Amino acid sequence: xxxxxxxxxxxxxxxxxxxxxxxxxxxxxxxxxxxxxxxxxxxxxxxxxxxxxxxxxxxxxxxxxxxxxxxxxxxxxxxxxxxxxxxxxxxxxxxxxxxxxxxxxxxxxxxxxxxxxxxxxxxxxxxxxxxxxxxxxx
Numbered sequence: 001x002x003x004x005x006x007x008x009x010x011x012x013x014x015x016x017x018x019x020x021x022x023x024x025x026x027x028x029x030x031x032x033x034x035x036x037x038x039x040x041x042x043x044x045x046x047x048x049x050x051x052x053x054x055x056x057x058x059x060x061x062x063x064x065x066x067x068x069x070x071x072x073x074x075x076x077x078x079x080x081x082x083x084x085x086x087x088x089x090x091x092x093x094x095x096x097x098x099x100x101x102x103x104x105x106x107x108x109x110x111x112x113x114x115x116x117x118x119x120x121x122x123x124x125x126x127x128x129x130x131x132x133x134x135x136x137x138x
Contacts, residue, residue, distance in 0.1 A: 003114045005105045006090055009097065012118040013053045017062070017100050020107040023050065052100055059096045066103055070095045081106050 008016055052059035063070065069080040076091040079102035088105050092098035104112060 001114055001116050002111045005101055005108070005110050005112055008101055008104065008112065008114075010053070012114050013097065013100050013104070014051050015114065015118050016104045016108065016112050017052050017059075018050050019112075020104055021062075053096050054094075056096065059100060062103060063099045066106070068099045068102055070099055079103075 003012065005016075050058060052062055062068075063079075066081060071078045071080070072095075076093065077095045077098040078089060078091050079095070079098035081088050081102045083106045088102055090098055090101035090105060092101055
């Protein structure tokens with residue numbers, strides 16, 4: 001399913017960032033929907049949670065590496081990235097969400113092909129639903 005980059009949130013945004021980073025990412029309910037990726041070092045392979053849209057230890061280094069500028073212009077945060085011969089601008093309710101949307105747009109464009117499980121089109125059972133990356137009970 002195609003989703004506008006400007007509308008990505010939660011696990012769908014984290015999944016898109018992982019895709020941009022070239023990680024072998026996968027989403028899984030444990031009991032909440034989370035994005036994971038495999039990491040391999042010289043001795044072992046292991047799985048780590050990947051949530052750059054909410055975790056500064058994951059998103060911060062991306063912002064620095066990609067030279068993403070962040071500014072607050074109430075009530076939204078704005079992120080800017082100079083890409084090719086233009087400047088991309090995306091907003092969000094937090095600096096990390098704005099910055100990760102901007103990063104995804106610079107790599108994948110204004111629309112992203114997302115797995116249905118990441119958009120709330122598929123849920124683990126009848127009473128659960130995924131809303132904006134948050135797992136809630138009805």
